[in-house]
Amino acid sequence: MSHAAEETASQPDCWRHAIDLAASRPGGLPEPGERVAVIGCGTSLFMAQAYAVLRERAGLGETDAWAASEFPTSRRYDRVVAISRSGTTTEILRAMSVVHGHAATLTITAVPGSPAADHSDDVIVLDFADERSVVQTRFPTTLLTLLRAHLGQDVSGLPEQAERALHMPLPADANGFRQVTFLGAGWTVGLANEAALKVREAAQAWAESYPAMEYRHGPIAIADVASLVWMFGDAPDGLIDEVRATGAELQLTLLDPQAELVRAQRMAIELAARRNLNPDAPRSLTRSVILT
Known part of the structure; x- marks a missing residue:
């Protein structure tokens, strides 16, 4: 079994640990009313996107998600939160070195004592969710569990949802x-x-992603009987019929969308196995992007 498969299967326990951690109120997480930027790269950016929407919808303050390489360091924020599994990613270190001292800074990482800590007022270490696989699975979802709990969401049922997803x-x-x-x-x-x-x-494999309403504005043209369209959350009115009219296979959300992501992770790992690929060491990728 690959490390990625083992780490995917460990998510229920990791999520329980994250819920307990959130209950201890770790320092550095955004306070209500603060203007916040959340930066990350790759998977971490996508978790930042999810969190930013959830925080704003909870009425807790303006929240922007940025790719670390595109972060406008001259823009004023009350707090900048960096997400980096390794804490060594070049773009994260560059951005945090500029804003540290001008805004409150927090790094959420899986590695104690990582370089990102040198540019952060606070550090939250999810070392229990660190991974050996290059492909991230449990670290981002554990992070999201922590952040959702801190927002006041009832996440007590998430670990059981993850078990179902497995x-x-x-x-x-x-x-x-x-x-x-x-x-x-x-x-x-x-x-x-x-x-x-x-x-x-x-x-x-050829995989794309879009806001559901935007899918109608061009991307749906690629859908046919050889396509799988997977919806996270509720589908907008009329979209189900439009997708089915293309002949594509439609997969609707059966669980909390975060647990649904676990199912997608499983599919990716299964596809890799069928194609004789190693998900722990994807082509052209490393655990952390460190630029010279």
């Missing part, structure tokens, strides 16, 4: 699809982006 059937013959599209709305756009990234990384 045993529910996946779309039939996923390897037979020419391409896969993941759709979301609101906070689940970030989850759809992450699901597509997992399929690309692990299985080198």
Whole structure:
């Protein structure tokens, strides 16, 4: 079994740990009313996107999600939160080195004593959710569990949802699809982006992601009988019929969208196995992007 498969299966316990951690009120998380930027790269960016929408919808303050490489360091925020599993990503370190001292800074990472801590007022370490696989699974979802709990959401049932996700059937013959599209709305756009990234990384498969309403504005043209369209959360009115009219296979959300992401992770790892690929070491990727 790959490390990615083992780490995917460990998510219920990791989420329980994150709920306990949130109850201890770790320092550095955004306070109500603060103007917040959340920065990340790849998977971490997509978790930032989900969190930003959830925080704003909870009425807790303006929240922007930025790719670390595109973060406008001259823009004023009360707090900047960096998400980095390794705490070594070049773009994260560059951005945090500029804003540290001008705004409150927090890094959420899986590695104690990582370089990002040097540019952070506070650090939250999720070392229990660290991963050996290059492909991230449990770290981002554990992080999101912590953040959702801090927002005041009732996440007590999430671990049980994750357990269900580990045993529910996946779309039939996923390897037979020419391409896969993941759709979301609101906070689940970030989850759809992450699901597509997992399929690309692990299985080198054609996977895309869009806000569900935007899918109508062009991307639906690629859908046919060899396509799988997977919706995270509730589908907008009329979209189900429009997707089915293309002949594409439609997968609707059966669980909390975060738990649904676990099912997508499983599909990506299964696709990798069927294609004789190693999800722990995807082509051209490393655990952390460190630029010279």
